[in-house]
Amino acid sequence: MNDRHLIELNVNGTEHEALVEPRKTLADVLRGDLGLTGTHLGCEHGVCGACTILLDGEPVRACLVFAVQAENSDIRTVESLSRDGELCDLQRSFSEHHGLQCGFCTPGFLMLAEGFLTQQPDADREQIREAVSANLCRCTGYQTIVDAIAATAAERAGTDTPSDPDKAATS
CATH class of the missing domain: 1.10.150.120 ([2Fe-2S]-binding domain)
Known part of the structure; x- marks a missing residue:
């Protein structure tokens, strides 16, 4: 039995695929699989907010969302704010x-x-x-x-x- 799922994520306007275990958090996929380390992990319990991202326009704690739950959602991380090296x-x-x-x-x-x-x-x-x-x-x-x-x-x-x-x- 394969415990990993291939998911598709739209992150900062770019489509990505990731092979993940069902229990892997969105924060871990963003940081580890996609290299978007601007999403910080602090408490990993949803208390501190360091991992806040936008999921379909809503601020959410990426440490509390399983990556499989975010499939086919629009995800924005802090990396999406600046454009061409210019701060927003x-x-x-x-x-x-x-x-x-x-x-x-x-x-x-x-x-x-x-x-x-x-x-x-x-x-x-x-x-x-x-x-x-x-x-x-x-x-x-x-x-x-x-x-x-x-x-x-x-x-x-x-x-x-x-x-x-x-x-x-x-x-």
């Missing part, structure tokens, strides 16, 4: 607003934010805070991550960066 608006904003330090959690936050802003392009800072609370960061304290996402939302909407009521209260 969200990546630039994370850099400009110091939304990263050690960088380990950054791919997960970027993919969470990309999915969130696609679904809620006019999100306010409180909605952004709620969304990012799904992922863990041990370095930045989250404020700079919220700043980066809010700035990207404003840029995409063609408006000024929304003011931060917390900063205004302390000024």
